[in-house]
Amino acid sequence: MLDDTLLDDPAALRRADHDRALLALAGSGARVRTALRLAEAAGIDRLRPDGRPRAVLVAGHGSALTAAEMLAALAGTASLVSPLPPADAAPVPRTDRATAPPVFTAGLAWQLPGWAGPLDLLVVSSADGGEQGLVALAEQAYARGCAIVVVAPEGSPLAGAALQVRALPLPFVPSALSSDSPDDGTPPAAAYAAEPDLPAEDPAALWSHLTPLLALCQKLGVTQLPYDALAATADLLDESAVRCRPDAAAYTNPAKGLAARLAGTVPLLWAEGPVAGAAAGRFAAQLADRAGRPALAGPLPQVLTAHRGMFTGQLGAGADPDDFFRDRVEEPDPLHLQVLLLRHIPGDQPSATPAGPGEPDDGPAEVPADDEGPRSFGATRAHRLAAAHDVRLTEYASRRADPLHALADLVALTDFAAVYLGLAAQS
Missing domain, CATH: 3.40.50.10490 (Glucose-6-phosphate isomerase like protein; domain 1)
Incomplete structure (x- = not known):
């Protein structure tokens, strides 16, 4: 049942918002600016593409795939944009049984379509950067001659793998909110996870996936956005x-x-x-x-x-x-x-x-x-x-x-x- 009175009580909303989703959404604009600035620093402006790729494959899960669907909507019929969801999952062994079980997404696996090759671009996007399946996918794309771009947090295994497969690394911008307890003493968001290995996704992570993706595709001619559209x-x-x-x-x-x-x-x-x-x-x-x-x-x-x-x-x-x-x-x-x-x-x-x-x-x-x-x-x-x-x-x-x-x-x-x-x- 909906509590109508809570919607008009800002203090009650803050207390109920244990993982501070409202604050995360309020910072979406800032994350777009930061992601755009970091993408430019990573070298997107210096790209000199020979032409538009035949297809853009975007691999990931959660809001990374949502970003791919949005890119496809913005690109229209001029370019083939294909989200690449995980095809399978495997258990990930725990190195320390005293700790919490590993996150389920760490064991996801991806597979390139049979037609992918040197004419295509693979974008691997992850908010965590610890998915071994995405690392294996980047290696598979490298063996096939695909151009590769990796969006992942700096220092993550996926960001490290980007250098091994000669991919363009673009940093993923995390939320500015700490995972620690808020100032009012509310327990951290992790305490409210129904499934320890399936944590809730940051609701504003979409813009950290979509911004570098759009900046890249704007440079490659996949989309026809104005130069200042992202700003x-x-x-x-x-x-x-x-x-x-x-x-x-x-x-x-x-x-x-x-x-x-x-x-x-x-x-x-x-x-x-x-x-x-x-x-x-x-x-x-x-x-x-x-x-x-x-x-x-x-x-x-x-x-x-x-x-x-x-x-x-x-x-x-x-x-x-x-x-x-x-x-x-x-x-x-x-x-x-x-x-x-x-x-x-x-x-x-x-x-x-x-x-x-x-x-x-x-x-x-x-x-x-x-x-x-x-x-x-x-x-x-x-x-x-x-x-x-x-x-x-x-x-x-x-x-x-x-x-x-x-x-x-x-x-x-x-x-x-x-x-x-x-x-x-x-x-």
């Missing part, structure tokens, strides 16, 4: 952090409003376009990780047929919240569907131009249900389907002209909403 993205993330800060009241904080709207529902995350699709996939993962909530995500128009059965089942209009015979004391409130439609509607203003509060380009805005603005046939059909089955549909749209800035808008909003929903539900 402006950091500013937009700062603005989102101000709008979604814990001490902003729920009626002015869009992330708190979205969290309250999703409470007690099964969200269907529908997206129009590749940018919104990447944001919807990220939101589904964050709802599972930070709020423990299931959500189904997919692009229009495919979801209209894929999710049709949800509207006619027990979660649709057939579940009557006003059932006279329901025991309202002993029985919990029934779950219902909630459709969240994410869209990118480029406006007339360039995205790098600052917009004042209340202007259409000031972050993603909730589109009123009675808005008669231009919609695609898929979006119109989505509204009709939801209305026909008495299912609430909420639409959020970013009007940034630049796709990367629209992506940052939607991801920042939904990341904060997932964290707020998880904090309020666990209290």
